[in-house]
Amino acid sequence: MxxxxxxxxxxxxxxxxxxxxxxxxxxxxxxxxxxxxxxxxxxxxxxxxxxxxxxxxxxxxxxxxxxxxxxxxxxxxxxxxxxxxxxxxxxxxxxxxxxxxxxxxxxxxxxxxxxxxxxxxxxxxxxxxxxxxxxxxxxxxxxxxxxxxxxxxxxxxxxxxxxxxxxxxxxxxxxxxxxxxxxxxxxxxxxxxxxxxxxLPELEERKAKKKGRPSKTVFIHRERSLYYARIQDIIKLCELREYDLKGHRELILFLYRYYLCYFLEDTQKALGDVLELNREFIYPLSETEVIRATRSAEKVYLSKDKDYKYKNETLIELLLITELEETYMTTIISNKESKRRRSIRDEKRYKEKLKLEGKMSKKEELEQLRAKIKSLREQGFKNKEIMQMLGITSTTTFERHITYMKKNGLLK
Missing domain, CATH: 3.30.70.1790 (RepB DNA-primase, N-terminal domain)
Structure with missing residues (x-):
């Protein structure tokens, strides 16, 4: 049995x-x-x-x-x-x-x-x-x-x-x-x-409600998303610096505990994770030092105080985050990095739009034109013949293409 x-x-x-x-x-x-x-x-x-x-x-x-x-x-x-x-x-x-x-x-x-x-x-x-x-x-x-x-x-x-x-x-x-x-x-x-x-239909309000303040549910969802992104960025910074955080250990651990408290809403788990992260540092603090340096994070969370809602610029300055490190961050980025990413997104959307319309971007048109010039020159055609074949009427414009191509190793 x-x-x-x-x-x-x-x-x-x-x-x-x-x-x-x-x-x-x-x-x-x-x-x-x-x-x-x-x-x-x-x-x-x-x-x-x-x-x-x-x-x-x-x-x-x-x-x-x-x-x-x-x-x-x-x-x-x-x-x-x-x-x-x-x-x-x-x-x-x-x-x-x-x-x-x-x-x-x-x-x-x-x-x-x-x-x-x-x-x-x-x-x-x-x-x-x-x-x-x-x-x-x-x-x-x-x-x-x-x-x-x-x-x-x-x-x-x-x-x-x-x-x-x-x-x-x-x-x-x-x-x-x-x-x-x-x-x-x-x-x-x-x-x-x-x-x-x-x-949970109330979360759809993010799309439908464009004016006025969002509902409490939507606001909490957005705030939680920010905390999670902050946590990921803090760990990414540790990885980029190969866990050699001397000079920033207390602040890194404080922020980590602070954001974990708000996301997990479990202060005991947050502290345990903070102590574990500290042990990964090349130069870890003692457990007593970690608890003392980060205690206020839990205190602020329990009091529902928002005093430590740091702006991106403040975090970048305090943690001495470089422009290169910013490129790996999700949310702790400067206005400059934000504009750079927006420019990339806009260019991508523009290319996708042209592709749907069966068109090419100016850059793609130039690349195609220069490829044709290169091919015709390799076939033995003279410059005037190439200009006629490709419909280029300006000698100055044609010479500019040749100069660019030679400078960038596209022509010998």
């Missing part, structure tokens, strides 16, 4: 891992929380070989570019999820599921693909057609919406982190002394935009 039970648990784990990660391209975190926190990172095939029939075993729902379970390393967004702390509500798990089934699923929220008994609570998981981390602000907006709807049923505010780990079916919850198990499964894969369009 025991052997049969273990086989059933094993099958449930394989099925769960397969549903979540069979097509995953990134790293998946496996963690154990017993006497302290331990984590490892695996590719999908390696993950299947691990033992999950233990107490308090978790895996990440989303995947990572590298072996770090941090926001800036997110690679694929695989699912939305909500952790219901049922034991705090006064309801039973059965009562909550019946209530959600009758009044919520496919009405105010989509039907979850997995309902998991986590021990003292429930996990609701909505599977997604994988999208890159670039879609994280929208993912976060949907997560916030699901939380707001499910708050009366014990939705955990601290479990909205996209790097979150959840208990694995078949593992044991040491607090409840029960095995984590899948209660219900619904075979469907959602598109992120599908959930947005059907359940």
């Amino acid at each position: 025991g052997q049969v039970l273990r086989q059933e648990e094993y099958s449930e784990q394989i099925n769960y891992l397969d549903i979540l990660h069979s097509d995953s391209k990134g790293w998946i975190t496996k963690a154990e929380i017993n006497s302290g926190y331990k984590q490892w990172h695996y590719r999908y095939n390696e993950l299947l070989e691990q033992d999950f029939n233990q107490e308090n075993v978790y895996i990440s729902i989303n995947t990572f570019y590298s072996t770090f379970r941090r926001l800036e390393y997110l690679k694929e967004l695989k699912a939305q999820f909500i952790d219901l702390d049922v034991y705090k509500t006064g309801f039973t798990k059965e009562q909550i599921i019946m209530h959600l089934e009758a009044d919520y699923f496919n009405k105010s929220i989509p039907r979850p693909n997995l309902i998991i008994d986590s021990g003292r609570g429930l996990y609701l998981i909505w599977l997604l057609n994988s999208v890159p981390s670039k879609a994280l602000p929208l993912w976060k907006a949907i997560e916030e919406y699901l939380y707001s709807v499910l708050k009366p049923f014990g939705a955990d505010r601290q479990a909205l982190d996209p790097t979150r780990i959840l208990r694995v079916p078949g593992s044991i919850n040491s607090k409840s002394k029960t095995t984590v198990k899948v209660i219900e499964q619904y075979d469907y894969i959602y598109d992120l935009r599908e959930i947005q369009n059907e359940y």
